[in-house]
Amino acid sequence: MRGAVSIKGTREGLTITLEQGEFGALIAELEEHLKTQGAFFRSAKVALQVGDRALDQEQLGQLSELLARSEMTLRTVVTSSADTQRAVNALGLRLLEPTSAEGETASTIPGSDGLEPEDRPAPARPVVTAPAPIIRPGNGQEGSRGTLVRRLVRSGQVIRHTGHVVVIGDVNVGAEIIAGGDIVIWGRLFGTAHAGAMGDDNAVVCALDLTPLQLRIGNHVARPGEEARPTRRSPEVAMVRDDAIVVQLWDTLGRFGV
Amino acid sequence: MPTRVITVTSGKGGVGKTTTTANLGVALAKLGQRVVVIDTDIGLRNLDVVMGLQNRIIYDIVDLVEGRARLRQALIHDRVEQELYLLPAAQSRDKSAVSPADLIQVCTQLRGECDFVLIDSPAGIELGFRNAVAPADEFVLVTTPDYSAIQDVDRVLGILEAEGRIDTRLVVNRIRPELVRRNDMLSVEEIVSRLAIPLLGVVPENEQLLVANARGNPVAHDETSLAGKAYHGMAQRLLGADVPEAQDAPERNGLFAWVRDALRERGGFLARRGTG
Numbered sequence: 070m071r072g073a074v075s076i077k078g079t080r081e082g083l084t085i086t087l088e089q090g091e092f093g094a095l096i097a098e099l100e101e102h103l104k105t106q107g108a109f110f111r112s113a114k115v116a117l118q119v120g121d122r123a124l125d126q127e128q129l130g131q132l133s134e135l136l137a138r139s140e141m142t143l144r145t146v147v148t149s150s151a152d153t154q155r156a157v158n159a160l161g162l163r164l165l166e167p168t169s170a171e172g173e174t175a176s177t178i179p180g181s182d183g184l185e186p187e188d189r190p191a192p193a194r195p196v197v198t199a200p201a202p203i204i205r206p207g208n209g210q211e212g213s214r215g216t217l218v219r220r221l222v223r224s225g226q227v228i229r230h231t232g233h234v235v236v237i238g239d240v241n242v243g244a245e246i247i248a249g250g251d252i253v254i255w256g257r258l259f260g261t262a263h264a265g266a267m268g269d270d271n272a273v274v275c276a277l278d279l280t281p282l283q284l285r286i287g288n289h290v291a292r293p294g295e296e297a298r299p300t301r302r303s304p305e306v307a308m309v310r311d312d313a314i315v316v317q318l319w320d321t322l323g324r325f326g327v
Numbered sequence: 328m329p330t331r332v333i334t335v336t337s338g339k340g341g342v343g344k345t346t347t348t349a350n351l352g353v354a355l356a357k358l359g360q361r362v363v364v365i366d367t368d369i370g371l372r373n374l375d376v377v378m379g380l381q382n383r384i385i386y387d388i389v390d391l392v393e394g395r396a397r398l399r400q401a402l403i404h405d406r407v408e409q410e411l412y413l414l415p416a417a418q419s420r421d422k423s424a425v426s427p428a429d430l431i432q433v434c435t436q437l438r439g440e441c442d443f444v445l446i447d448s449p450a451g452i453e454l455g456f457r458n459a460v461a462p463a464d465e466f467v468l469v470t471t472p473d474y475s476a477i478q479d480v481d482r483v484l485g486i487l488e489a490e491g492r493i494d495t496r497l498v499v500n501r502i503r504p505e506l507v508r509r510n511d512m513l514s515v516e517e518i519v520s521r522l523a524i525p526l527l528g529v530v531p532e533n534e535q536l537l538v539a540n541a542r543g544n545p546v547a548h549d550e551t552s553l554a555g556k557a558y559h560g561m562a563q564r565l566l567g568a569d570v571p572e573a574q575d576a577p578e579r580n581g582l583f584a585w586v587r588d589a590l591r592e593r594g595g596f597l598a599r600r601g602t603g
Contacts, residue, residue, distance in 0.1 A: 223485030224478050241481050
């Protein structure tokens with residue numbers, strides 16, 4: 070069973086919602102989410118939404134421990150169940166009553182230096198330049214939230230956001246941009262970029278000079294830097310096609326949009 | 328004019344921090360500046376060797392901060408330059424023997440007593456680096472054309488900028504023009520474009536430098552040598568003079584014509600920074 074666990078970025082950090090279903094299965098699904106996206110969520114503070122589900126102390130402890138293994142902190146539990154509320158209080162967590170106006174604003178998750186995800190997705194085929202562009206209409210990301218970074222992103226610096234990330238400036242080798250949505254670099258991308266970091270294969274990475282150390286989209290990985298490249302580059306867009314990351318010249322795409 | 332405290336650092340080891348510190352010290356002293364150079368590479372001291380002063384050490388920086396010596400006792404007078412002094416590192420201790428606060432304290436004592444304090448930083452971004460950068464007003468970042476050295480300077484710049492310390496300049500060492508021309512080495516222009524800080528100077532790969540370091544006789548003592556000229560250009564630029572790199576790399580040496588172009592580029596770059 071899938072879809073019983075959802076994870077969203079909020080102003081305070083992350084909200085994880087557990088829908089109906091057997092507890093063991095929910096735990097397994099959450100574990101699966103964290104395995105593929107754990108690197109992105111690292112160091113986040115979590116609010117857990119459990120609706121009217123009755124959870125005891127042991128079950129809440131189990132959830133907290135699971136999150137802690139991905140270096141996330143369970144801070145808050147949102148529940149209307151009296152049993153769960155008792156367990157929350159016993160564990161000293163913050164308790165919230167469910168409200169209809171639960172914020173869904175994407176926000177920057179505080180970055181941590183030296184991110185080194187243990188759970189890297191399996192490397193996909195290396196980047197190839199696709200011959201003919203396959204143009205689709207917008208990927209449904211229009212209008213969702215993003216953040217603008219207007220500076221040179223240097224080695225060791227990490228920009229993390231649950232929405233889109235736009236950088237005006239170069240992204241140097243050793244720097245990382247991790248976005249839940251698309252990544253647009255008005256500059257040269259030499260570092261590492263991960264678009265669709267919460268598993269969205271429709272995300273794209275655009276740069277004026279797209280020569281990253283490593284590129285990830287959704288669960289795909291490419292290492293474009295391994296073959297010799299010409300010194301002068303033109304703007305390009307990277308996207309997932311046929312289960313591999315491909316890079317296309319903006320010239321061939323620009324008229325249609327990505 | 329108030330004392331300027333400048334830390335020479337790089338992240339990566341072996342790119343020429345100590346050589347740069349020694350030669351900038353000599354070149355500034357030759358221009359009539361009163362200079363103190365400090366070696367903060369405690370446990371792996373080298374600056375005394377490069378300056379040829381290792382046999383004159385009696386007290387070191389650890390003796391100073393632990394109260395066994397006064398500042399005047401710990402400062403070693405240069406063999407040649409009247410206004411150049413070395414505060415050596417200790418060889419028998421490690422980086423934890425002094426703290427950032429100790430370095431700030433030492434520099435507070437030196438402020439007003441001299442024109443320049445040049446601090447030679449150890450490699451890395453740990454405690455030794457923290458000690459070295461703590462008291463500084465300005466920074467000279469040293470790199471070679473290696474990707475690893477450039478990336479480390481980039482990392483150090485990120486750390487400094489995060490603390491609002493943006494008075495930084497770049498020295499590029501070990502440039503080999505023939506490799507740059509064959510596209511086997513990054514050009515100065517490309518390095519400056521990636522690191523996005525003003526260029527202080529360029530030192531071509533140079534046998535003289537190796538010999539000079541081994542003999543403990545910094546090349547800057549000889550203002551006519553190629554590398555000596557490069558350091559004198561840097562010293563003049565530190566004092567605010569608009570010295571073109573062309574002067575460091577004379578016309579008769581066609582190999583270095585490209586350096587002029589890089590520096591012309593630098594002029595434009597600085598101008599853009601100034602207005603931006």
